[in-house]
Amino acid sequence: MPRSSRASYHFHLNFIRSSGFTMFHVFHCFSYFFFGNRWASIRGVHTTQLA
Secondary structure, eight states: OOOOHHHHHHHHHHHHHHHHHHHHHHHHHHHHHHTHHHHHHHHHHHHHHHH
């Protein structure tokens, strides 16, 4: 796992922890099932820009 992805993962982990894991988890799952691959690609772009 590249270092940038790891840092981005930890950032998201802390963000989720501070903003309420349950609400984010429900929204993420709903978005994933609703948008499918499109959401996955959008999230990939977001993580790349964040890193």
